[in-house]
Amino acid sequence: MTISSELPATPATAVNFRTVDVRGRNLTLAGLRAAVPRAQGQTVANAEEKVLDIIGAVRARGFEALAELALRFDGVEQSHPRVPAEAMDSALEKLDPAVRKALEESIRRARIFADGQRPRNVDVELGDGALVSQNWVPVARVGLYVPGGLAVYPSSVIMNVVPALAAGVESIALASPPQKEFGGLPHPTILAAAALLGITEVYAIGGAQAIAAFAYGVDATEAGPALEPVDVVTGPGNIFVATAKRLVKGVVGIDSEAGTTEIAILADATAQPALVAADLISQAEHDPQAASVLITDSEDLAAAVRAELDVQAAATKHSGRVREALSGPQSGVVLVDGLEQGIAACDAYAAEHLEIMTRDASAVAARIRNAGAIFVGDYSPVSLGDYCAGSNHVLPTSGTAAFSSGLNVTTFLRAIQVVNYSRDALAEVSSHIVNLSRAEDLPAHGDAVTVRFPGAAS
Known part of the structure; x- marks a missing residue:
């Protein structure tokens, strides 16, 4: 499949997709980690102080603090953030039939994959009367976060809820930011997706304050019932959500620090520039801070991809956002000596999403150690994983894929060992x-x- 682009880019629409050249440099893992593109603006360190203040306010003043934060960040006045049942029913009733059909297919595929993930209990007999077992037991209650911001993410409802249900979790609460244009409720497509999955406990709470409310709980008021604390918090979000999850880890379990999205593509001279560019842009449209990285040993491919980025970025709906993301310090081309250094660079970057567009892509993918999810070949774009692959799109970012996994059924399970001698x-x-x-x-x-x-x- 070839996508052709014919219109030349004008200087006003050009993308400043920078180059990091590591060729001829015998870099260690630490050296590669320092060389690959990373965001240099907002960091966890300078987000932490703000998030600590938010967590402290929610713990001290509960729904009063949540109402103040909703007004400050979302421009919404709240008496209580719980979404009424009738709003859930109405959202599902009014859902576009084509969108409903797409959500149902995404749910079907996600359920099949999640059901196949559940690990089996193990009984090991070490001798007569010496039995040791490992039993997988679901946590009692989880809090699932679905981001808002620049886009609408009903797919994230599916990615959070389906594995929790497959694990056997009995109490599920979901939070998503309030939207001023929808009367202070989360986006109706978010509510409809939750209703499709049978989730009735939904809150119009966004950002770090939602994570704090899940972790510590909020007492009941005259305006509404308590929000009971949870055992595990999951879901993607911006740097403030990721920082909040880091700060409450230990009070509750978390899936991973899933912050602003990122894609890396390992490609050689056989890759189609138009496909590479389209996939880089697909993630750049999430957020101006999104990271899009091409790792290649082909200068010709890098040049062709740059030309495609200029043209395709100019033509896409969120052109300004895309160009800002592609031109940021978190994005660019990493030129490597060959496949071996390319694989090493991929492992150093530890991408949330890693696409392999090389000769013998399956064999190359099998050699990758660090990635949230790997997409193999021309017909497995990240967009497939975002919606309908059956895999989960809540994945570790910012290099944390080197030590953590994407959201899956085991996120909601505990392995309990039983000794019976x-x-x-x-x-x-x-x-x-x-x-x-x-x-x-x-x-x-x-x-x-x-x-x-x-x-x-x-």
């Missing part, structure tokens, strides 16, 4: 326990075993 099975290892407890200078540990065998030789 008989008298004879304990007796068989009792001397080892006593000897190890003495070696660690914790003799009471051994005594807790020997007391069960009065009269036995120690």
